[in-house]
Each structure stands twice: as structure tokens, then as C-alpha cells.
Amino acid sequence: MPNEAYANGVPLRENSYFARNISDPERPFRLLTRIGxxxxxRQALLPAYAHDVEISPDRSVGVMCGFEATDQVAFDPETLDLMAVAPSFSRGWRGGGHAAYLANGKTVLMSERAPRQSLxxxxxxxxxxxxxxxxxxxxxxxGSYSTYGIDPHDIRLIENDRYVVVANYGSLPGALSGKMDIPRHVHEACVTIIDVESGKLVDKCVTDRRRSELRHLAAGGLDRVFAIQARLGSEADLSRELRGEDEAYGVDITSEPGIAYMSAATLRVAKGKRPRRMGRRQDVAEMRHGLSIRYDAKNDQAIASYPSSHRLIVFDGASNEVLHSFDTRTMGLRFPCGITLLPDGVHYAVTGYWENLFVFELGSHRLNREACLYPTFFGHSHITAA
Incomplete structure (x- = not known):
């Protein structure tokens, strides 16, 4: 929500330093934050309606991934100055919100969505x-190739960049309303695995054909894909789901008016096999608005955030069991959203939707309070470290 941010007594879009990359203030823009x-x-506005940020392997360039809009942008990771603006795949197409750099550092893959229409x-x-x-x-x-799924979003490279794994929402406008109704009309949410060189489909795992979208994933190999689902309902639906919640709780600032995030199981997907639910029923009840998920290969664990329930959940990669489920409010971190593994190979960071960056130790998941930072983001979904 960059319009909620001010500097030197004026909105950021009117501040010459923060808005130096913006040539048309009437077009969408987002605030990018660099945290040492x-x-x-260091913060700057960039001209995109964006979702995720990725940095190239050599740290020379970054991309802020357009989402549900037309533009993609590249920027200098040090200065945050604009390097390039480019349109989406074709007329009427929309950015899918995520990207992945090939290890050669010269190519970036981006997810893109077809023009929206009913089935x-x-x-x-x-x-x-x-x-x-x-x-x-x-x-x-x-060049480009199909994702073999509807409304692709998150993408991950595995097996030394041989395959790209794609999370496809699978939802379409209602046939009668022509709108993205609540609950969603999910035709075919799925994980697809694609050969990077040829663009051929290697595997497709359908996860839902009714209401649960497939949004984000982490991957460590063909047998280590962890996929987060999201299920939308009305505020009345959520009231019924939380009727047993005795402790006072506040409004979900990560959702939109009239829309609520319901519980939806996180899945383990392996090539050629049916998806498996992770955790027990009581664990799934805490999986509301699954957002970021990262795979820690050293400890064979997946770490995921669920901002609507203020949860950080750690899964065992082999057994699919929940190893830890933290209510981050008890630590002082509300609405945990972004997760990234830090370059030291020892820690990972988790950021709150509006503010704060907390640092945890991989494996033990002990909070390193001395390393925590307290910046304000004005709302976000994802973070990355380089």
C-alpha cells in the first residue's frame, strides 16, 4: 500500500527521491524496500503492480514481478534505480507475479497469465x-512455452535448472457472473513440471477441481515439491470456521473487504504420485492464507507462513509431519508473510505484512532476537535475500 507512505511531509509519489523511477504517477507503482x-x-517506487522480487545470481540486476497487470520491471539491486520496463507476453495477458533466474545469470523465466475469460x-x-x-x-x-495450467503463479527451478515447477491457480470467472466469484470456481488447480530446454510437460498433478487454488510452492527435487493452497470464502464463512476461537482476535489486514481466507491443507507433491496432505487435521485448521514457503535442503524441511492465522509452520520433508507450529504473535511478529533463506546458510528471515523482520536459526528454529530488524513495508507478500 504505497499510498499509505509519506516522506518529507508529502506522499511518496510526490517525493522526488522516492519517485525518481516514476514517469507517470497515474500508472500503477509499488514501493521496493532493501534491508541491510x-x-x-533503502526504498524507492517502481512502475509496476508487483508481487515478488528476485535477484540474479551475480546480484547485478533484480526483477519486480508484475502481477495481474501489464508491466514487468528490472532494477539495480544496490541503488534501486530502474533499469528496464517491459510489457507482458501479449495483448490482454497479465503478469503471473513470480520469476526464477537460470544459473547462467543471463536469462530470467517469468510466469504469465492468459486473458481472463469464462471457460x-x-x-x-x-x-x-x-x-x-x-x-x-x-x-x-x-521465447515462451505453456505452463499447462490456468493462471500460473509461483515458479521454481530444480535439478540444476533442468526443470521448472509451476503452481497454477486453476480458477476462472463464473460462467453465469463472468466474475471471480467467492468461493472461487476452480477448474483445475495443479502443479506442473516442465523441461526448461524443450518446454515439454514432464508431469502434471491436479490438486483441486472445486474451490482451493494452488498458489505457492517450494521445491528441492522431483520428489520434494511442497505446495500451498488458498481457499477463499465470505466473512460469514470465516465466522463459522472460527466459532471455537475464544481468545480475542483482530481483522485480517492481508485480505480484501468481503473476502476471507479459510483453512486449506498444504500438500506434498512428487512426480507420478497423488498429492499428500501435510500435517494433521488440527494443523490444517491453522493453514489459512498460505503465502511463502521455502525448502531447507540441509535439514530436509519446508518452512511456510500463514499470515491470516499468524502461523509459521515447519514440515518434515520425509514424513510430511508438522515439526513446529509457531504463533508468531507471541514473539511480536504479526501476519508473517515473506520467508527467505539467508546467504550465511545458517539462518532464515520472516517478515510481517506491515512491518518487522525476524531472524531464525535453520534446523533448531530458535529466534535470534539480536538479529531482528524493525522496518516498515506498508504491506507485502514476499522477500528475497542476496
Whole structure:
């Protein structure tokens, strides 16, 4: 929510330093925050309606991924100055919100969504999204291939960049309303695995055909894909789901008016097998608005955030069991959203939707209070470390 931020007594869009990358203040923009582990904060507006941020392997360029809008942007990770603005795949197409850099550092893959329309008989493929293959500096498209799923979102590279794993929402406008109704009309939420070189489909695991969207994932290999689902309902639906919650709780600032996040199981997906629910029933009840998830290969654990329930949950990669389930409010972190593994290989960071960055130790998940920082983000979904 960049319009909630001010500097030098004026809104950020009117501040010459913060708005130096904005040529048209009437077009969408978002605030990017760079956090030094010494507490230094650098912020700038960039001209995109964006969702995720990724940094190239050599740290020379970053991308702020357009989501449900037309533009993608590249920026300098040190200065946050704008490097390039590029349109989505084609006319009417929308950014999918996520990207992944190939290890050569010269190419970035981005998820893109087909023009939104209701399902037409016999033409499911017209709703399938694409992976665009772009130059890292200019974001010029060099090629693309299908994601074999509807409304692709999160993407991960595995097996030394041999495959790209894609989370596809699977939801479409209602046939009668023509709108994205609540609950969603989920035609085919799925995880797809695609050969990076050829663009051919390697595996497709359908996770829902009714109401639960497939949004985010972490992956460590063909047998280590962890996928977060999201299920939307009305505020009345949520009231019924939380009728046993005796302790006072506040409004969910990560949802939109009239929309509530309901519980939905996080899944383990392996090539050629049916998806498996992770955790027990009481654990699933805490999985509301699954957002960020990362895989810690050293400890074979997946770490996920659920901001609507203020939960940070750690899963065992082999057994699918919940190892830890933290109510982050007890630590002083509300609405945990972004998760990233830190470059030291020892810690990971979790950020609150509106403010604060907490640092935990991998494996033990002990909170390192001395390393915690307290910046304000004005709302966000994801973070990355480089």
C-alpha cells in the first residue's frame, strides 16, 4: 500500500527521491524496500503492480514481478534505480507475479497469465498460461512455452535448472457472473513440471477441481515439491470456521473487504504420485492464507507462513509431519508473510505484512532476537535475500 507512505511531509509519489523511477504517477507503482542486515533501509517506487522480487545470481540486476497487470520491471539491486520496463507476453495477458533466474545469470523465466475469460467448452488450453524467457537486463522476450495450467503463479527451478515447477491457480470467472466469484470456481488447480530446454510437460498433478487454488510452492527435487493452497470464502464463512476461537482476535489486514481466507491443507507433491496432505487435521485448521514457503535442503524441511492465522509452520520433508507450529504473535511478529533463506546458510528471515523482520536459526528454529530488524513495508507478500 504505497499510498499509505509519506516522506518529507508529502506522499511518496510526490517525493522526488522516492519517485525518481516514476514517469507517470497515474500508472500503477509499488514501493521496493532493501534491508541491510546492519539495519540500513533503502526504498524507492517502481512502475509496476508487483508481487515478488528476485535477484540474479551475480546480484547485478533484480526483477519486480508484475502481477495481474501489464508491466514487468528490472532494477539495480544496490541503488534501486530502474533499469528496464517491459510489457507482458501479449495483448490482454497479465503478469503471473513470480520469476526464477537460470544459473547462467543471463536469462530470467517469468510466469504469465492468459486473458481472463469464462471457460469455453473444449478449449481449456486457451486459458493456460506461459513461461516467458527474458533477457535479464532488458526483459526482452526470447521465447515462451505453456505452463499447462490456468493462471500460473509461483515458479521454481530444480535439478540444476533442468526443470521448472509451476503452481497454477486453476480458477476462472463464473460462467453465469463472468466474475471471480467467492468461493472461487476452480477448474483445475495443479502443479506442473516442465523441461526448461524443450518446454515439454514432464508431469502434471491436479490438486483441486472445486474451490482451493494452488498458489505457492517450494521445491528441492522431483520428489520434494511442497505446495500451498488458498481457499477463499465470505466473512460469514470465516465466522463459522472460527466459532471455537475464544481468545480475542483482530481483522485480517492481508485480505480484501468481503473476502476471507479459510483453512486449506498444504500438500506434498512428487512426480507420478497423488498429492499428500501435510500435517494433521488440527494443523490444517491453522493453514489459512498460505503465502511463502521455502525448502531447507540441509535439514530436509519446508518452512511456510500463514499470515491470516499468524502461523509459521515447519514440515518434515520425509514424513510430511508438522515439526513446529509457531504463533508468531507471541514473539511480536504479526501476519508473517515473506520467508527467505539467508546467504550465511545458517539462518532464515520472516517478515510481517506491515512491518518487522525476524531472524531464525535453520534446523533448531530458535529466534535470534539480536538479529531482528524493525522496518516498515506498508504491506507485502514476499522477500528475497542476496
Amino acid at each position: 542486515m546492519n539495519g540500513e533501509i 469455453r467448452e473444449g478449449k481449456v488450453e486457451t486459458h493456460h498460461g506461459r513461461i516467458t524467457i527474458r533477457d535479464v537486463d532488458t526483459l526482452k522476450i526470447h
